[in-house]
Amino acid sequence: MTVLITVCGTSPGMGKSTLCTELYRWLAGMGLRVDHFREEEILTRPQFTAVADEFRATGRVEPGTLLSATGRFVESVRASGCDVVIADALVPYVPTLLAMGHDEETIDAFMTDLTAVLAPVRPVMVYLDGNAETALARAARREGAGWLDRYVGKLARYEVRPPVSDVASAARYLRRERSVTLDVVGRARWGLVTVARADELPPDEVLWVARRGLGPALRP
Helix, strand or coil: CCEEEEEEECCCCCCHHHHHHHHHHHHHHCCCCEEEECHHHHHCCHHHHHHHHHHHHHCCCCHHHHHHHHHHHHHHHHHHCCCEEEEECCCCCHHHHHHCCCCHHHHHHHHHHHHHHHHHHCEEEEEECCCHHHHHHHHHHHHCCCHHHHHHHHHHHCCCCCCCCCHHHHHHHHHHHHHHHHHHHHHHCCEEEEECCCCCCCHHHHHHHHHHHHHHHHCC
16 A cells, blocks of 8 residues: 655744655665655646646635545556655645634544545655744745745735734744644544654754654555
């Protein structure tokens, strides 16, 4: 059975993309057939065309659109014969659902449906946990001048709670996003590997913790 490893984190700047790349190299080096789904590909992969079109037209994405697209993605993965898919912040879509103003009861119901859709690819989430303020500062250094203001402005335009108006309120919102994500994944009984203090660890240690935690999920 294919394994879907989705890498998520408390905040931009936690090292999700770096970890995805290293996991891909590790698994491909083991002789496994691996697909690397990068974060920006939700707007370009054909299975997610309807998601991209709906967002561009309305500024929103409905839960049903996400479920249908995910179903097409699962079908394509099964047809490809991949052993593992590494997905950078793809599922469980909690940031998107919160940004659209959905409450936790609605997200729980969505997760029940999403888990059923993903059953053929056995989802496991690697969660990079840490301090949102530290990670935001690291992302700002990496992305350059103006990035943090644009990021805060993007959150401020959405229907998130608590509302966002500055860096401090953005960090508060991200802590809520973290709580909702871990709660719903726990209730859905996905595999979960948490890397604590990922914002403080060098990339090789993050990779080591993730590899150790993923071992049981990758066994036949």
